[in-house]
Amino acid sequence: MWQYREEGSGRPLLLLHGIGMSSQAWKAVMPYLSATRRVIAFDIAGFGQTPPLPDRLPPTVANLVDGLEQSISELGLEVPIDMAGNSLGGCLALEAAARGVARSVVAISPACLWRRHPPRHVKYVFGSLRFMARNFGNAAKAAMHVGLLRELLLAVPISTDCRRMPAGDAVDTIWDLAASTAFEATFVNTREPFSGRDITAPITVACGSRDWILPRRSWFPDALPSHARWVPKHGWGHVPMWTDPLGVSELILEGTQRSLQTAYVGASDEIRYVPGVSIVA
Numbered sequence: 001m002w003q004y005r006e007e008g009s010g011r012p013l014l015l016l017h018g019i020g021m022s023s024q025a026w027k028a029v030m031p032y033l034s035a036t037r038r039v040i041a042f043d044i045a046g047f048g049q050t051p052p053l054p055d056r057l058p059p060t061v062a063n064l065v066d067g068l069e070q071s072i073s074e075l076g077l078e079v080p081i082d083m084a085g086n087s088l089g090g091c092l093a094l095e096a097a098a099r100g101v102a103r104s105v106v107a108i109s110p111a112c113l114w115r116r117h118p119p120r121h122v123k124y125v126f127g128s129l130r131f132m133a134r135n136f137g138n139a140a141k142a143a144m145h146v147g148l149l150r151e152l153l154l155a156v157p158i159s160t161d162c163r164r165m166p167a168g169d170a171v172d173t174i175w176d177l178a179a180s181t182a183f184e185a186t187f188v189n190t191r192e193p194f195s196g197r198d199i200t201a202p203i204t205v206a207c208g209s210r211d212w213i214l215p216r217r218s219w220f221p222d223a224l225p226s227h228a229r230w231v232p233k234h235g236w237g238h239v240p241m242w243t244d245p246l247g248v249s250e251l252i253l254e255g256t257q258r259s260l261q262t263a264y265v266g267a268s269d270e271i272r273y274v275p276g277v278s279i280v281a
Contacts, residue, residue, distance in 0.1 A: 002042045002071040003049035008034025013082045013256060014072075015041040016089025018239060019111075019186055020126065020177045022048025025086065027169060029241045032249035037082075037256075042071065044089065046182020059186040061112065061194065065095045072101070079103075080201065082256035086239055087111050087214075088186070090205075091194055094224070097201045106255035108206045108248065109238045112194035113219045122213060126187065129157055133178035144170035156212045159237025169242060196224055203228040204255035208236030229255075 005023050007030050015033075017025040023041035033039045045067045046052035046059055053059050053067060072079060080103035085093035090110025096102040111118070132140050143149040147163035150170050154162040162170070177183070205228060207216045221230065231251065233240070241248050 001074045002045060002067060004040050004042045004071075004075075005030075006038070006040050007031070008037055008039050010037045011082065012077055013037040013039050013084065013252070014093075015039060016044060016068075016083065016085035016092050017041070017047070018087030018089055018109075019190070020047070020130070020180050020183055021173065021239075022176045024048070024169070024172050024176065025239065025241060027241075028245040029249050029252070032246060033252060036253070040075070040077075042068070044068075044092070046186055047180050048176060052182040052185070058189045059182050060189045061091055061095050061192070064186075064190075065092055065099065065101075068092060068096060069099075069101060084108070084252045084256065085110065086241065088190060091190070094194060094196050094199070094203070097199045097203065098196045100201075102201055104202045104204075104256045104258055106204045106206070106252045108240065108251075109208055109211050109214055109236075110194075110205060111214065112190060112192065113205075113214075113221075113223045114193055115220045116193060117191055119214065119218045123187070125156055125213065126183075129177060130180075130183060133174050137174065137178050140174045141171045144174060155237070158239040159208070159243045160210050160235070161237075161243045165242040193220065194223055197222070199225050199228075202255070202258035204251065204258075205230050206236065206240075206251055207232045208238065208240060209234050210236060211238045213238040 015026045017023060022043050026041045030039050043050040045064060053063055057063055079101045082104050083093040083096055083102045084106040086108045088111045090107030091112040093102055093105045094107055097105045143153060145167045151163045203224060207230060
């Protein structure tokens with residue numbers, strides 16, 4: 001079973017992190033979410049404390065979601081279940097929705113919504129960071145204690161305004177990247193475009209205006225059903241959980257309250273949920 005951290009009580013909500021990270025990516029967000037929900041943040045296979053998939057089983061999106069389903073079952077959770085994911089985790093949550101495992105999905109800067117392949121710069125950005133974390137780890141961790149250096153090093157892969165990110169969390173992020181046992185294999189095996197036009201569950205996709213890893217122009221909206229909400233978020237980078245934890249929490253709570261019958265817009269307005277209609281709060 002995948003390793004996880006858990007907080008709160010209420011209707012379960014699963015959180016899935018991005019490539020090279022771990023469940024600690026949700027650390028700043030979990031206190032807001034756990035006030036009303038039972039929040040379970042997984043370490044995806046090959047990241048954090050979870051071992052890679054078994055030998056000869058490539059870490060494709062399909063195989064990773066197989067592992068996710070098994071972990072959900074071993075935890076005794078009923079499906080479908082609400083999910084939120086960032087980057088790779090967003091794609092996994094969408095695949096879970098395509099299988100009927102996710103009750104609703106909030107995908108923040110999800111991977112794999114491209115036409116043919118990820119933007120060409122992605123492999124160079126991640127490759128450079130991975131090289132730095134593995135070969136100059138002590139220097140990188142020391143840099144995380146200086147606000148300006150933290151901002152310079154993490155603005156592209158995570159978000160601008162990373163000076164607001166606690167230094168300890170930034171160090172943990174470098175450690176997670178260096179220790180990721182399945183980074184390269186997962187990167188290579190999750191390049192295929194995702195197609196989920198048959199998904200019936202409510203979907204909210206957040207598009208950060210400062211996401212320089214997967215800018216909005218790189219996405220292919222037709223990969224998702226027409227009822228998916230595409231929500232532009234001003235100032236968000238690729239991983240906005242540290243720079244705007246309250247805003248991320250509000251988006252997740254609102255998006256996972258939607259059902260197949262209703263959607264909620266604003267604080268009190270309720271409207272009929274109609275497949276084929278895109279609603280942007």
